[in-house]
Amino acid sequence: MDEALVKIRDLRVSFGRGDAKTRILKGIDIDLANGEILGIIGESGSGKTMTGLSLLRLLPQTAHVEAVKMFFAGEELQQKSGGEFDALRGVQLAMVFQDPVGSFNPCKTIGWHFAQVLRRVGETGELRDKSVQLLRDVGVKRAEETMFLYPHQLSGGMLQRALIALVLALRPKLIVADEPTTNLDKIVEKQVLDLFLSLQRRLGASVIFVTHDMPVAASFCHRIAVMNAGEIVEVGETAQIFGRPRHPYTRRLIDTALKLAGANGRPKENQSHRARQAARFAEEPLYRVRDLTISFPHSNRHGSFRALDGVSFDVMPGEILGILGESGSGKTTLGRSLLRLYEPAGGRIEYRGRDITHERERSLRSIRREMQMVFQDPGGSFSPRRTMGQALREALAMARHPRAELRRRAVSLLERVGLTAEHGDRYAHELSGGQLQRVAIARAIALEPRVIVADEAVSKLDVSVRAEILTLLGDVQREIGMAIIFITHDLDVARYICDRIAVMYHGKLLEIGHTEEIFTRPAAGYTQSLLGTHQNLAKLIGAVA
Structure with a gap:
């Protein structure tokens, strides 16, 4: 050495x-x-x-x-x-x-950040062209458009690519x-x-x-x-x-x-699981989404790009629907759209038979408690001025639990996701990314919602805690019968927990089907390429050893 x-x-x-x-x-x-x-x-x-x-x-x-x-x-x-x-x-x-x-x-804008970095290292000339090439080097396909966007207009994965390119x-x-x-x-x-x-x-x-x-x-x-x-x-x-x-x-x-x-990914489904699946599809869908289109304007005020382009699918009560696809494919936009955090440019969203496509914020309040989201960036979803215990007690108060029980229930939620009462006294900046994500999951289940949109909910967790959280989500899902929209890029996790898989690419829904069908008989060429990148840990260990 x-x-x-x-x-x-x-x-x-x-x-x-x-x-x-x-x-x-x-x-x-x-x-x-x-x-x-x-x-x-x-x-x-x-x-x-x-x-x-x-x-x-x-x-x-x-x-x-x-x-x-x-x-x-x-x-x-x-x-x-x-x-x-x-x-x-x-x-x-x-x-x-x-x-x-x-x-x-x-x-x-993203372009401004690149110009600052390139000037710091003494680059001159056409900084925009150099910035675009750096973005392309890390797999950003719409590099020219990305230069005009602000950070909040990019998915977490796209932002991570841009950050790597800057470094x-x-x-x-x-x-x-x-x-x-x-x-x-x-x-x-x-x-x-x-x-x-x-x-x-x-x-x-x-x-x-x-x-x-x-x-x-x-x-x-x-x-x-x-x-x-x-x-x-x-x-x-x-x-x-x-x-x-x-x-x-x-x-x-x-x-x-x-x-x-696992040797083959998801454990084999038992008879009772298949029976539950059949029962779900005999019910009315929790969500009906038809031809959904979401567009974002460019920062230069000229034109827009489609984050979602004519997406149609159903979500059944109590199912875990996985959303796979590369960063920037529209996964996060789709999840947030189901909670009506974005205004659709076209199409229709029905929730429990109710058209919520263009409902105003005030009228959405009556159903918002039934919908919860675990965001990809847990740090940005907590107030820096409130402890984790205060954040959980606030959520429990919204669920109308007696005030005298709020502290005990908050501690119980922390323990349920593998933390302790001591973590409730900490602020967001005093926790690791994985610990923050666990608190975010605890806050989401505090309201016992009908649906959780989990956007890379376990991506920041180590393998031991990830297994515990997946088991927890599965247990809670069965206890209260909630559906989970599980956005992930982790193929092992998707195969382990999801009932069905939807594959996104460039804002379009390429295919949707039962998990084992997608993993063993993918129809779309992109899905085949995505699954072909899967690194089996057992084989890697054998190779390096």
């Missing part, structure tokens, strides 16, 4: 003071060689993201860093002044954040990538990983790759560090970690991932 580009010694980070102090990182040591890709895996809240933020001096002001030494290219980072460090960060040191929404100025424009020596492919479909994920590899080889760049995606870690990283409760419990070559794990925690992580994927 070449001389280390990055050395971290005894990194300890805590929050609070005195008896209330909580230690998040407990003596982290890391070596990263020139040109190396080091994967960091572990459950949400284990300290993966905090490690990357510490290296780039991006920790919250409430954090306390103790007795640490960090070196980059032989220079001690702790000795650098704020101005000296700023000259490194954003040029030689770059980060792809887990939450792409918070990385963009909501008042500026690649810097041509840094070190990239800290915090779940960079979480919001990407498998086709674009492969494109982005190939792009990372190309940059890393061309520039000799090093990558710290934080992920909970086991197939990505097994196929992409040179070495793996396993984190648990703020400590690195095991580190080694990828082949050793996945083929011959030494620590019990590592073995449990890998075993859970293998169990979730």
Whole structure:
């Protein structure tokens, strides 16, 4: 191994003071060689993201860093002044954040962001052409149109691609990538990983790759560090970690991932499940959607583009309908349209026999409690001024639970999604992405709705918590008979939990059918390509070992 580009010694980070102090990182040591890709895996809240933020001096002001030494290219980072460090960060040191929404100025177009970055690294000439090419490099097909859009007009996956393109424009020596492919479909994920590899080889760049995606870690990283409760419990070559794990925690992580994927994906359906499915289709649909069209105007006021183009389908009571497709295909737009968060440009939406296509906000209030959404970006769906407990008690109050029971019920909801009462006293910025997503799911089920639109609801969760949440959603769905519109790019998850699958591409619904039919006999060419990108973890482990 070449001389280390990055050395971290005894990194300890805590929050609070005195008896209330909580230690998040407990003596982290890391070596990263020139040109190396080091994967960091572990459950949400284990300290993966905090490690990357510490290296780039991006920790919250409430954090306390103790007795640490960090070196980059032989220079001690702790000795650098704020101005000296700023000259490194954003040029030689770059980060792809887990939450792409918070990385963009909501008042500026995507093109403006690219112009700022390209000027920072000394690019001149036709910046727009260079920006468009960068977007195309990360799989954005409508790159020219995207330049004129604002961040809120892009899906989470599209924003993540744009953020990766911005980082690649810097041509840094070190990239800290915090779940960079979480919001990407498998086709674009492969494109982005190939792009990372190309940059890393061309520039000799090093990558710290934080992920909970086991197939990505097994196929992409040179070495793996396993984190648990703020400590690195095991580190080694990828082949050793996945083929011959030494620590019990590592073995449990890998075993859970293998169990979730399964040898053939979804467990075989039993007789009672098939009977329930038949009964659902004997009922009236919960939703009837016919020729639905959603259009968004360009920021330059000339023309618009269709996010949804003539989409028609039904949602049955109590079913779990999966929506698959690449980022930007219209999955999120479709989910939000069902809750009438967008005004349709054409077509018809019926909910329980009621035409809600153009109903005004005031008249929608009577049915809004029956509809809940778990957003792709959990951080943006919580007030930064309210604790998680306050957010849950507010939802429970809307469900008209007695005031005296609100606190107890809020704690019960937290425990139901694998958290504790202590998490209820924290604010959004004090939780990891996975922990925030669990609170978002708890808040959604607090109202016992008839339908939940889950937009990448488990994409930010590690494999062990993902399995628990999928089981939870299935249990709640059966208990209260709610339907779930499950938007995802995770093929294993879709096969595991969904009754039917709808495949989206460029705003159109290509095909819809029962899960096993889609996975074993896909009709559309795009579906065949999408399924062809699936990385089987068991085979990857065999290959690297």
